[in-house]
Amino acid sequence: MIIGPAAATCNIIVITDPTGKDPNGAAAGSMSYQNNMFQSTFLSSSSGHFAILSGGEGSSTPRLQAIVAAVKAMEAGATPQSAANLANSYEGIRVLVGTATKGAAVGGSYDVYVITVSNNGTITVTPHSSDGTAVLPAGTKGAIIHLRNTEGNPLYGTASEVRQETAVNIGKMIRDGYSATYILGQAFGEVANDSGEKYGGGGVNLVSGITTGDMFTPAQLNTTGYAMNTPYAKISTSSDGWSIGYPAAEQYQTDPYDGSPLKIEYAYEALINAITVTGQTVQVSVYGSEDIGISETTQEIVSATVKKYGYDNVQIANRINTAIDSGTIVGVNHVEPKDINVKSSSRAVGVYYKPLGNDRSSPPWNLPISSSLLDLIGNIQTAIGLILVLLVLFRSTLIKSFMR
Numbered sequence: 001m002i003i004g005p006a007a008a009t010c011n012i013i014v015i016t017d018p019t020g021k022d023p024n025g026a027a028a029g030s031m032s033y034q035n036n037m038f039q040s041t042f043l044s045s046s047s048g049h050f051a052i053l054s055g056g057e058g059s060s061t062p063r064l065q066a067i068v069a070a071v072k073a074m075e076a077g078a079t080p081q082s083a084a085n086l087a088n089s090y091e092g093i094r095v096l097v098g099t100a101t102k103g104a105a106v107g108g109s110y111d112v113y114v115i116t117v118s119n120n121g122t123i124t125v126t127p128h129s130s131d132g133t134a135v136l137p138a139g140t141k142g143a144i145i146h147l148r149n150t151e152g153n154p155l156y157g158t159a160s161e162v163r164q165e166t167a168v169n170i171g172k173m174i175r176d177g178y179s180a181t182y183i184l185g186q187a188f189g190e191v192a193n194d195s196g197e198k199y200g201g202g203g204v205n206l207v208s209g210i211t212t213g214d215m216f217t218p219a220q221l222n223t224t225g226y227a228m229n230t231p232y233a234k235i236s237t238s239s240d241g242w243s244i245g246y247p248a249a250e251q252y253q254t255d256p257y258d259g260s261p262l263k264i265e266y267a268y269e270a271l272i273n274a275i276t277v278t279g280q281t282v283q284v285s286v287y288g289s290e291d292i293g294i295s296e297t298t299q300e301i302v303s304a305t306v307k308k309y310g311y312d313n314v315q316i317a318n319r320i321n322t323a324i325d326s327g328t329i330v331g332v333n334h335v336e337p338k339d340i341n342v343k344s345s346s347r348a349v350g351v352y353y354k355p356l357g358n359d360r361s362s363p364p365w366n367l368p369i370s371s372s373l374l375d376l377i378g379n380i381q382t383a384i385g386l387i388l389v390l391l392v393l394f395r396s397t398l399i400k401s402f403m404r
Helices: 060-075 080-089 159-175 180-195 267-275 294-309 313-326 371-393 395-403
Strands: 010-015 026-032 042-045 050-056 093-099 103-108 111-117 123-129 133-136 141-147 199-205 231-236 243-245 262-266 283-287 340-343 348-352
Touching (some): 010 050, 010 093, 010 159, 026 042, 026 050, 026 093, 050 080, 080 103, 080 133, 093 141, 103 141, 111 133, 111 159, 123 159, 141 180, 159 180, 243 294, 262 267, 283 294, 294 313, 313 348
Antiparallel strands (some): 010 141, 026 199, 103 133, 111 123, 111 141, 231 243, 231 262
């Protein structure tokens, strides 16, 4: 198998709180029109609280070498500028590095705007194009956005204009007090709609160490990820917070529990919700199945259940089993409370599935009839069947005997 390249064409780092105190004060992410936008394009360190975003027109091997070099440099205490500068040693490669407290920088092959927002609200948007390194200084509110178009993108040729417009809008949102995680998601939506560089990829919260993981990355090699400007889930407008991810969401027009209308959540909005820390933020990990849609739907169900009932593994298991029974989740067996690992102190829930065997899509029915009774009924049916066979085989003899 030939594996195609993985090169992000859109990299964004946003810093709204350079002190590092705001749990949502720094965020970063990558997108592209290209295939294979896996997590290597938006690496993050939960312990070091930095992100390494990559891209460029060079080949995959030097890109990985540049990423590894930048990671090692940051782990050794380097500044984002010195780490990003390492990309200049590799032809056609780009590395964008950032932390909340040390600022951000990009090196290598890039077309970026550096956005700074002063304490009095003045927005400065400065273009840079492969001029060594472009830097967002430590202690500064601002952002760096890189954007180019991919060959074959129907909106090819829009990158320059969209890059500038999005940079200005990022500056306005920083000035107006929005969180970095919110701004990143909104910028993703704008870039996806206006430039066509729309496939995840994903994003990270640099302060809190939360990442979208594989929410939007491709399901298979040499394919595109999730389009960030398309519907991702439907969410109930009622207080129970019920929700369901696509494609299963297409089957629902109202909340199946109370009939409330459903609101469409787009992928860029799901990114915001996934990496933004709130009092109700839940980190959901799914194990035992890699089937498309199961992880996303489980995350939505668990989040809605926690919102309504708290970190109750019995209620979470019940809601998941209801989804399995209704066909919303397929390919896995029912779960028990012991399959739900709850850590309320860290707002985390782990769900452990057991895949179904024999190519089944749903578990066997749990009928309110004992197996022994079913066996008895089966035996009776077998006996009746044998009698009918005997009647057919010996019908002429029986008729003659009856007529005597």
